[in-house]
Amino acid sequence: MTEHLPVMSALLVYLAACIGIGWYFRRRASRGVDDFYVARRSVPGWVVSLAFFSTFASTNTYIGQAGQAFASGLSWAWVGVLWTAFCMVSWLLLGPRLRNQTAGLGSVTIPDYFDFRYRSSLSKATRALSALTILFATLWYMAGIAKGCAHLLETVLSVPYAWGAAAILGFTCLYTVLGGMYSVLWTDAVQGLMMLAVALVMVAIPFVHAGGVGALFRKLASVSHVSAAGEPIGDGLVTFGALVSVTYILGIGLSVGMKQIAEPRCLVRFYSIDNAAGMRFAMIWTPVFLGVSLVCVMGLGALVHGMADDQEAAYLIRNTDEVVGFMLAKFDNAVVTAVCIAGLFAAGMSSLASVMLIVGTAAVGDLLNLWRPRGQRSTVRWTKAAIAAYSVLVLLLTLRPPAGVVELTSFSGAVFAAGFFPAIFGGLYLKWGTGHGAFWSMLIGMAATLLWRFGVRFSVPGMQDIHEIIPAFCVSLGAYLAISRMTASHRPSQEHLERVFSY
Amino acid sequence: MDLLTAGAYVAIAVLVAVNAWVVTRLEVDVRPGDETRRDS
Numbered sequence: 001m002t003e004h005l006p007v008m009s010a011l012l013v014y015l016a017a018c019i020g021i022g023w024y025f026r027r028r029a030s031r032g033v034d035d036f037y038v039a040r041r042s043v044p045g046w047v048v049s050l051a052f053f054s055t056f057a058s059t060n061t062y063i064g065q066a067g068q069a070f071a072s073g074l075s076w077a078w079v080g081v082l083w084t085a086f087c088m089v090s091w092l093l094l095g096p097r098l099r100n101q102t103a104g105l106g107s108v109t110i111p112d113y114f115d116f117r118y119r120s121s122l123s124k125a126t127r128a129l130s131a132l133t134i135l136f137a138t139l140w141y142m143a144g145i146a147k148g149c150a151h152l153l154e155t156v157l158s159v160p161y162a163w164g165a166a167a168i169l170g171f172t173c174l175y176t177v178l179g180g181m182y183s184v185l186w187t188d189a190v191q192g193l194m195m196l197a198v199a200l201v202m203v204a205i206p207f208v209h210a211g212g213v214g215a216l217f218r219k220l221a222s223v224s225h226v227s228a229a230g231e232p233i234g235d236g237l238v239t240f241g242a243l244v245s246v247t248y249i250l251g252i253g254l255s256v257g258m259k260q261i262a263e264p265r266c267l268v269r270f271y272s273i274d275n276a277a278g279m280r281f282a283m284i285w286t287p288v289f290l291g292v293s294l295v296c297v298m299g300l301g302a303l304v305h306g307m308a309d310d311q312e313a314a315y316l317i318r319n320t321d322e323v324v325g326f327m328l329a330k331f332d333n334a335v336v337t338a339v340c341i342a343g344l345f346a347a348g349m350s351s352l353a354s355v356m357l358i359v360g361t362a363a364v365g366d367l368l369n370l371w372r373p374r375g376q377r378s379t380v381r382w383t384k385a386a387i388a389a390y391s392v393l394v395l396l397l398t399l400r401p402p403a404g405v406v407e408l409t410s411f412s413g414a415v416f417a418a419g420f421f422p423a424i425f426g427g428l429y430l431k432w433g434t435g436h437g438a439f440w441s442m443l444i445g446m447a448a449t450l451l452w453r454f455g456v457r458f459s460v461p462g463m464q465d466i467h468e469i470i471p472a473f474c475v476s477l478g479a480y481l482a483i484s485r486m487t488a489s490h491r492p493s494q495e496h497l498e499r500v501f502s503y
Numbered sequence: 504m505d506l507l508t509a510g511a512y513v514a515i516a517v518l519v520a521v522n523a524w525v526v527t528r529l530e531v532d533v534r535p536g537d538e539t540r541r542d543s
Binding site: 073074075077078080081084085088092096099100103104217238239240241273274275276278279280283284287288291294295298503 | 504505507508510511512514515516518519522523525526527529531532533534
């Protein structure tokens with residue numbers, strides 16, 4: 001028990017802070033939908049900036065992607081370049097426009113934006129379809145993160161897997177239900193700061209262990225370990241493309257990076273910024289926060305080769321999710337481990353809380369209220385109940401996770417990018433975009449994602465490295481443009497369009 | 504480390520620097536927070 005004291009203490013302080021933030025905002029969040037769903041669009045830019053970064057980066061980044069570099073070498077850092085570029089695109093192209101249009105339209109969720117912006121006979125169907133997509137695709141994502149955190153608790157603190165999963169989901173659900181968007185954003189900001197610090201600490205570990213920068217790079221320049229294919233790695237860790245193909249880097253870089261321009265959990269961040277100064281701060285600093293953390297994390301696995309002997313490397317190359325845990329165990333410093341574990345939990349919980357709120361608002365604000373409208377306070381109460389019920393569902397899935405949850409998680413990112421982006425971008429920039437274009441591009445994008453994934457990618461030789469996001473995104477965007485042109489008669493009134501584009 | 508591999512780290516630094524430069528030259532307009540209204 002005493003050996004777990006530093007980690008337990010760090011985790012308890014962190015959890016108490018999260019619950020405290022939720023408790024502090026509990027009254028304000030219960031006042032109505034504008035408070036619970038978008039924090040009355042009054043949150044400082046620096047908070048939203050850190051929240052965007054911590055929501056996008058999760059345990060998948062800090063454990064999965066960091067470990068992937070063990071097999072792929074330092075070339076894996078190019079994935080981080082694409083992610084940083086999409087972060088910039090998201091804030092430059094979508095941030096200010098989405099904030100202004102949604103405030104003007106009174107939109108508080110992404111599905112209701114489609115409804116209010118397009119105003120066509122298919123608007124309600126588009127809203128319901130996008131809400132259902134959120135409810136379905138998010139389930140796998142949340143289960144994947146809860147599973148990762150529960151395994152971490154089991155490994156580090158010997159907490160049984162089921163109890164760990166219940167604890168992580170229970171605590172996150174509690175502060176989300178208490179403070180709505182207020183507590184999600186403020187806890188995300190705290191978690192973002194912790195994640196930045198932990199990224200810097202983690203990248204220092206292999207260098208300190210090896211005795212300096214020069215010493216580590218001399219080791220990495222020629223290692224005796226073998227690759228996943230059984231070939232000697234030699235100088236592959238520091239040679240571009242030696243251990244991983246450019247198309248694979250492009251596929252993961254696009255499919256995950258594009259979440260920032262399409263996933264509701266990221267986009268809804270824009271709704272809550274208080275003013276122009278806050279927006280400008282976030283536009284500049286969010287790519288910096290993400291870029292710094294990715295510089296530290298995306299090549300980390302490759303650096304860990306300097307800490308592993310041949311036998312350990314042979315195991316880790318086939319189990320890259322265990323690379324970060326191995327690094328902490330090998331470094332064997334209780335305080336460093338405690339700080340890193342708390343940071344890894346922060347990475348998981350920040351993403352979990354954000355998606356919990358999104359599923360609650362989609363289930364009640366965009367589905368139940370569409371069928372039977374409720375008052376403000378009743379909607380908030382129902383949303384809280386939906387978040388709690390969905391968390392129980394995720395827990396059940398986490399206890400018996402189907403094979404390939406991690407794969408399904410990355411697949412859900414492609415569904416959002418292909419399904420949502422054309423309708424969002426077109427809604428913000430193209431006056432001639434129509435509700436029919438939005439609805440059909442959403443359906444076609446999702447169908448193309450499924451088709452490529454399950455009918456082409458792993459069935460047709462040579463297609464394995466071409467991620468479904470690439471063909472599905474092109475098809476969906478093309479469908480939006482073509483169908484919008486063909487259904488010009490379904491455009492909203494000129495007066496409505498003038499008002500939307502004046503916001 | 505070869506040039507292309509090192510280039511990833513340089514590219515991230517260049518991207519965030521260019522982004523900051525662009526944003527400082529952009530006119531950013533955001534309506535104040537509490538003035539939300541429902542048109543629909």
